Amino acid sequence: xxxxxxxxxxxxSLNTLSVEAFYRTLQHxxxxxxxxxxxxxxxxxxxxxxxYLTWHxxxxxxxxxxxxxxxxxxxNGYISGDCSVSMRKKGTPTLTLPRSTGxxxxxxxxxxxxxx
Numbered sequence: 001x002x003x004x005x006x007x008x009x010x011x012x013s014l015n016t017l018s019v020e021a022f023y024r025t026l027q028h029x030x031x032x033x034x035x036x037x038x039x040x041x042x043x044x045x046x047x048x049x050x051x052y053l054t055w056h057x058x059x060x061x062x063x064x065x066x067x068x069x070x071x072x073x074x075x076n077g078y079i080s081g082d083c084s085v086s087m088r089k090k091g092t093p094t095l096t097l098p099r100s101t102g103x104x105x106x107x108x109x110x111x112x113x114x115x116x
Contacts, residue, residue, distance in 0.1 A: 001032045008032055010039035015053040022056060023064055030068045030087055037087040044081030058083050 001008065008029040014022055029037045041056060042048035048055035058076060062085065065072035071088040078084075 001028055003032075005033060006035045008037045010037075010041075012040060012042075014039055014041045015048045015055070017054060019054055019056070022054065026064065026087075027068070030089075033089070035089055038084070040082060040084040042081055043076055043083035047081040061085060 017025060043058045045055045062072060062074045065085055065087045069087050069089060073086045076083040
């Protein structure tokens, strides 16, 4: 993972890890990324509560991310049971994306507070 990447991205793979490995992987990714870590995971116990997946509470995940950086942002509600997180390092420019259609939510430039 330590190859000089500006951004480290995980899409849909983190729920296959144990709780310990999930957070350890995010810690390593944050250390390895020059600018930002972005990931999504299943945040619904109904979707991730199977024998081969591990469920993580969105509030706990965002709390962990904010221990690494105060620039952590979370977004859910765009697809039922899915959550995305951005962990931006200090001094990295903020990417402002347009508001999504249909739900009126802004992506990672939003003021989403992380509530479930």
